[in-house]
Amino acid sequence: MNQQELIVKANQEVARNKEKVENDPYRLRFHIMPPVGLLNDPNGFIQYKGIYHLFYQWNPFETAHGSKFWGHYMSKDLVNWEHQPIALAPSEWFEKNGCYSGSAIEHDGKMILFYTGNVKGEKGERETYQCMAVSNDGLTFEKKGPVIHLPDGYTAHFRDPKVWEKDDTWFMVLGAQDLHEQGKVVLYSSQNITDWEFHGAITGSEMNGLGPFGYMWECPDLFELDGKEVLLVSPQGLEPEGDLYHNLFQAGYFVGEFDYETQTYSHGDFTELDRGFDFYAPQTTIDEKGRRLLFAWMGITDDNEQYQPTIDNGWIHAMTLPRVLSLKGGKVVQQPVEELKKLRKNEISYENVQVNTEILNLDNIQGTSMEILMDGISYQTDSFEITFRGAASFFYSAKENKMSLHRKNFKDGLIESRHCQMHGIKKLHVFLDTSSIEIFVNDGEEVFTARFFPSSNNESVSFISEGNLQFNMKKWNLG
Incomplete structure (x- = not known):
C-alpha cells in the first residue's frame, strides 16, 4: 500500500x-x-x-x-x-x-x-x-x-x-x-x-x-x-x-x-x-x-x-x-x-489551611480538571496524605524523608506505589486531568507522573495528617 x-x-x-x-x-x-x-x-x-x-x-x-x-x-x-x-x-x-x-x-x-x-x-x-x-x-x-x-x-x-x-x-x-x-x-x-x-x-x-x-x-x-x-x-x-x-x-x-x-x-x-x-x-x-x-x-x-x-x-x-x-x-x-497559565479559570484561594487527624475536604477544591498550588507548607507531623478523586494519593513521610504516589492497578485494582527520597516539602504544584496527574515537588526538584482512572462521580481532593499540617493554596479549573 x-x-x-x-x-x-x-x-x-x-x-x-x-x-x-x-x-x-x-x-x-x-x-x-x-x-x-x-x-x-x-x-x-x-x-x-x-x-x-x-x-x-x-x-x-x-x-x-x-x-x-x-x-x-x-x-x-x-x-x-x-x-x-x-x-x-x-x-x-x-x-x-x-x-x-x-x-x-x-x-x-x-x-x-x-x-x-x-x-x-x-x-x-x-x-x-x-x-x-x-x-x-x-x-x-x-x-x-x-x-x-x-x-x-x-x-x-x-x-x-x-x-x-x-x-x-x-x-x-x-x-x-x-x-x-x-x-x-x-x-x-x-x-x-x-x-x-x-x-x-x-x-x-x-x-x-x-x-x-x-x-x-x-x-x-x-x-x-x-x-x-x-x-x-x-x-x-x-x-x-x-x-x-x-x-x-x-x-x-x-x-x-x-x-x-x-x-x-x-x-x-x-x-x-x-x-x-x-x-x-x-x-x-x-x-x-x-x-x-x-x-x-x-x-x-x-x-x-x-x-x-x-x-x-x-x-x-x-x-x-x-x-x-x-x-x-x-x-x-x-x-x-x-503558557499553561492561559488555561486557568475561576481561581479559589485559601490562606493558612490547618490539617490534622481529621480528613479535610475544602469547599470548591474539587473537579476533574484542575491545577492546585500549595506553598508555605509547614508541618509538625510524621506524615501527611492528599487523596485525589479516591483513586490516587500523594503520601509524605517526614519520619523517613520519603514521598510516595499510590494508585489503583489497572488490572486488579490493588494499590501500587512509587517512592522517592525528599528531605522536606515546601511546595506542591499539581495538574489533575480527567485521567492523569502530574505532581511537581519543590519547584520541580522531583516530579510524579501517572495515568489513573477514578469513578466519574468522585471529584474530591482530601487531606489528612498525623499531626499538624499547614499550607496556603490556590486552585484553578483548567481546560
Missing part, C-alpha cells in the same frame, strides 16, 4: 471512531492524545518558523504496538494544539513495518525529519535504517530514504536518531544494542546532513564507570544545559534497586562533559527523570526564547497496558504537559511551562 492509501485508511479509522473516542469520560482536557488508536513516543519536537511542532508515534488501527505512523500536532503557544495531516506513513521498503522514532531540525529554511525505518522479515528477523524526510512548509514531507545503514558490531536494535548542530557540524546520537546485548548510545557527525561519519559508542552499559546497565538504550537526547551536557536516555533491562527502577523501562539522565573534538562523553550517575508510573522516551528542543523544553510519553509498555479502560473506546495514551528544564546543583529540574 502506498503512502497516500495508508493515510486515507488511517483517516477513515479516525472518522469511524470519532464519536466513540470523543465521548470517552476519560478523554483528557489539556493533554495531547491520539484521535484514535495508540500514541507513544514524542518525535520531531521543534519550533519551526515560530510554530511548535510535535510529532508522535501513532498506530491508528489498533490500541496495540503495530506499524507506526508519525502523527502531527502544531501550536503557537504550547497550550492550544491542532491535529495536522499525517507526516509519515510506513509505505516504503525501508520502513514497511514502522516509521519509528526520531527528531527534527531546521536547515536552509526547511524542516528535516530523521527517523528509524523498521523492517521485519517473514521469520521475524529485523532490519533498521536511519531515514530522512524533507519539508518546505512543515506539513508535507518528501522521503529521501536511508542515510545511515547498520554498522558492524550492533544488532538491529539501533534506532531513534536525535540530531543537532554545533559549530557548523551536525551531530546525531542513536540508541543501540551491541552484539553482547549491552545498551549503548552511539554518535555520528556530518557536514551536509546526508553523509554521516560513525564515531562509535560514547556511553552505555559497561562504559564510563557503569557496570551492567540494560540491554538496550532508547531515545537518547544530548544537549547543553546551563554549562553542562545532559544526556536523556531510556534504558531497558534495569532491575529494581531499593526505591529505584520499578517501572518496566526507565527514563532518566546523566550530567557530564561532551568533548566535541574527541567525541567523548564523561558523566556522573544515572538519575530517573520522573518518579511516577507513566513517563518514557522524553524528547527536548530549544525554542526561540532559549528554553530547553521537554515532552514525554505519559505511558509505558508493560503487561498492564492492555487493561487501561480507554481501550474500550478505541484509544490509549497521551503526552505529558510541556516542561522547561534547568540545572540546579547538578540536578535536572522540570517545571510546567508558563
